[in-house]
Amino acid sequence: MIWLYLYPFVFISEDLDNFLFYNSLIFKRICFKKNTILVSIVKQLQDIDQLYSVKIHVKDLEDVHLLNFVETIQALGLGDIIEGNLEKPLIMPPVLNLQKSAERLKEHKVPIGENILSYLHEVSIYVSGTCLFNCPDCQDRYKQYLCCTKSADVLDPALLKNFLFSTYYTGAAITLSGGNIFQYKGLEDILSILEGIDAIHTLVSDWRNIPEDLRLLSRIRKESFRLKILVNELADVSSIIAIAQKIKNLQIKQCWEIGITSFPEYEDAEILGEQLSGLVDDVTIRPFYTGENIDFFEECIFIDQEELDNIELDKQGVFALQALNTNNFGKITILSDGNVYANVNEKPLGHIQDPIKEMLCEELEKGTSWRRTRYDLEPCSQCRYKLICPSPSNYELAIGKNNLCHINPL
Template sequence: MNKYWFYIESYVYISIKNGKVLLFNTLNSEIAISDNPDVISLVTKLNKRRNTQVALITDEDLSNQAVFEFINETRNKFMSDYYETSLTKKKPFQFIPYIKIHREIKYLKKETESSIGENIKQYINKVVIFLNNECNHSCSYCNHAYKQYYTCTKSNTNEELNYTDLLKFLSQLKNLAVNITLTGGNIFKYKHLFDLIKYLKDNNFDTTIKVNYKNYLDFFDTINEYNINSYISIDSDISINALQRLVNHSEKPNINLQIPVGNEKEFDTISNLVNEYPQLELEYLPYYRGDNIDFFQKNIFVNQEDIRSTKPTYKSILINTKINKNLFGQLVITPSGNVFSNINAPKLGNLNQNVKELVLKEILSSNSWRKLRQNCIPCKNCNFRLLCPPISNLELSMKKNNLCHIL
């Protein structure tokens, strides 16, 4: 009886969940799926770390129709191959990629805060600051979209962030590659706004503002002097005159227009308006408001082909086992001075605490930065869990991890 070394290429991702095996070729995005017990048994043996995706098979294995067809399919999709053992003296070895983040969590848990060092602050890449929550407008998306995209929002508490405390906090982030995003209610009502923007520019922070067009238009010339990135939200009730003014402003390369849409009617209304201006670069933000799940199921939920079309790399798959790329490194500050790793997560602390202390607390938890599909129901039981994009604020706000037609 002939013997063969059967191997699955090292660039192929393997997952075995719920009585099915999935192979994904990260070079060409081909997929092979089987629910045959013999195929699952073979791939399970291959997938043990010590076997490095190599296993011994025989003519008897190849006589099994399901196994033979699976091997042929994966060979044709450049996922696997086999050859006679007589061609080599030893079992072949493959190097299977493995990822290790800067400092593994298990080591951080053993160290005290004082011994960690300042380098831990380098994990921070973005700080979203809600400067205030006062605004005179009542936009349709106000109470929903901010938890999904950090758009502006308002509250009847009329709070305003303490400027002195904010500067002390930001001083700890100097010389780090951190984006500072300023939003809130109408941020132009924040009396320290332009002093703050000047401070951020003087200290080389990458600075962004996120505002509604109704509050933005009167301050365009002033904001433009600082040459910062501006994300302007518009909605379906925008007037032709206001849209024309935005069109004139949007010629600036750092002006970005965002359109929150909650249903097809809103989408159609705003699309008919902006279609008159093909030069506009627009980003549509589908937002959930509690009663529009049908809109998401029809337009947002993904299927297997959608996932394949994103062409996940082996690197991105490995990263998805360690951190949430959508959320990692972010802090959120509210007008009350509270600090969160995510607006949908529990409070970390407040502005008066050391940044290092806040970062360490978040890293040791799984509230946001390490919110992984492989740990969340129902995604943890899905073979596509590491191929999908990481969980985002949209899923967290909806309290629904699987925006898909797979589970």
């Protein structure tokens, strides 16, 4: 008789036909095809009361599938065996301890609001919507990634100041976007408040809205801010480079984001990225789903087997995917009409004047953004890779499909 046991950093996931074993210490993974004997063994391993070990009779190892399973577990550092009539090994399987989850807090009547502000780490604020340009898809891009957008509203600077003071000590990083944020009347005052908040704040602007006169930017504390400059429409490369050079001369951190919708645009963006790379801190190429470029997305965004095989997540990373949407958690957006969102694709949580704690509690308890995981979405909930597959993003919402992957064709 032998004891087969798994190490406490090994996770098991499954779907209809396969088990996935994942070693969160050295990021190794392996799939086993299900059969009657493996199903019975793994079921016992998954039973938390069995403490991650299972008794196997030596005679059962004559089954070549079982023998191969045991040997693979050992070879990949997923677990080991103890031979002979020895005591059962006691190992704690990795189980998410929802000590602080909304359920647990409610169960013990701890007010959820108590620490809720500590979860807030990023607030994107659209201050005003004026802009002279007419980028295609201006009304849709910001719903897929943080991008400027036009609107007729202007956020009341007094309300914005009150909001900033109410979250001042959370240290949440603030991102200001618009329209053309440089035309926002209260901008200078707001920047001086942000300077006091201990975080790196971001000003988002299309490159054409960066003002000629950069005196305002040269007055801000350089360590507290960075510019995120968008190229929504690729044109006039020499003007783009000139702006990047001018900002570099002011020693302001700048990252650039080039929006693309197709492969030819991707190639142009790569060339521009290379030209910018010596001048700026970072260049990102950001695909945008237009509703008509699904082929492009299938090729460049959909996750494939190779990417899944290269994901490196530690134990906390796996737990985070089980409980939270790691793209959305801790983030809110305030649009220029004052509405507050956990995700701009969902219903607002409230208005900038409403108590922030209540809005965040509502999202943590019942919301559909901070806790939107693959465990609750079809068909991912039926897929073994939900264990390591990145949290769903806004692209899933734009495309109307939860699984942007080449694994599950449904």
